[in-house]
Amino acid sequence: MSTVNGQVSPRVVRIRSAKGLSRAAVEMADAAFRDFVEDPRFSCLAGKGVVRQNGYRIGVYGRLGAPEASSALSEDLASFSSEDADDPSGFSAFVAIFPDTPAGSESDFETRLWQQLQGLHELDDPESGWDPRVSDDPGNPHFSFSYAGRAYFVVGLHPQSSRLARRFRWPALVFNPHAQFERLRASGHFERLQHAIRDREMALQGSLNPNLADFGERSEARQYSGRATESEWRCPFSKKSG
Numbered sequence: 001m002s003t004v005n006g007q008v009s010p011r012v013v014r015i016r017s018a019k020g021l022s023r024a025a026v027e028m029a030d031a032a033f034r035d036f037v038e039d040p041r042f043s044c045l046a047g048k049g050v051v052r053q054n055g056y057r058i059g060v061y062g063r064l065g066a067p068e069a070s071s072a073l074s075e076d077l078a079s080f081s082s083e084d085a086d087d088p089s090g091f092s093a094f095v096a097i098f099p100d101t102p103a104g105s106e107s108d109f110e111t112r113l114w115q116q117l118q119g120l121h122e123l124d125d126p127e128s129g130w131d132p133r134v135s136d137d138p139g140n141p142h143f144s145f146s147y148a149g150r151a152y153f154v155v156g157l158h159p160q161s162s163r164l165a166r167r168f169r170w171p172a173l174v175f176n177p178h179a180q181f182e183r184l185r186a187s188g189h190f191e192r193l194q195h196a197i198r199d200r201e202m203a204l205q206g207s208l209n210p211n212l213a214d215f216g217e218r219s220e221a222r223q224y225s226g227r228a229t230e231s232e233w234r235c236p237f238s239k240k241s242g
Helices: 023-038 045-052 067-086 106-123 178-187 190-205
Strands: 012-015 056-060 093-097 145-147 150-157 172-177
Touching (some): 056 067, 067 106, 106 150, 172 178
Antiparallel strands (some): 145 150
C-alpha cells in the first residue's frame, strides 16, 4: 500500500515486479497514474471522476502477458470484482501496471494485451461464468471481457500509443466495470458524458479513434489496445470450452 500525507492508502493492492520495485517506486507509479489522469488535457471525464473519488485500485505486475503476472492479477481482479459487486452504486476501475514489459510498437502491445487477457481467462473460475449481460464472442457487437462473472471494458495504455490520451509511462490495463456504463445509460447521463469526452478528444488530438463505436454497434475488442485496427482484423482471444 502507498502512503498519502503519512496515511496508509488502500489504492495499491499488489507489488510484484522482476525489478524488485521499492515501496517508494510503487508510490511513484500510483502518483504517475494520478498525474496522468488529472492532466487538464486528459480527455476521459469518467476516468477523472474515478481518480478524484479514489475509486480505483492499482497493482504492479512486472511483464505484460507473462504467466506470473496473470497469476497475481487474477487474484486481485477477482477480489476487485467481488468488491465492485457489493457496491453497485459506485464508479471504479482496476489499474494494472506492467513496468518490466520490453519496449515495443503498438502491435507488440496489442499482442501482449491479448496474451494477458487470455491468460487471465484461463485462470478464471469456471463456476463464475461469463457475465450474462454481454457476449463471450469477441466478434459479437455485444462482446465485453469478463472475469469472475463481471464484464469489463479494458483500456490499454502504453508509451508508444498513437492516441495521446493513452500514452502512459508504462504499459497498463485499466479494467472498467461495464455495469457502471449501463447505469449511466439508465439514468440518461451516458450520451451527454460521451459527447463531452469526444469533444475533449478532438481538442486534444484533432481526431477520434477510428475504432470508436457504441456498445452494440461493433465489438469493443477493437478498442482495447488503442491501435487503429484494420478492417480484416480478428481478435486473437478465444473463450475456453467447458
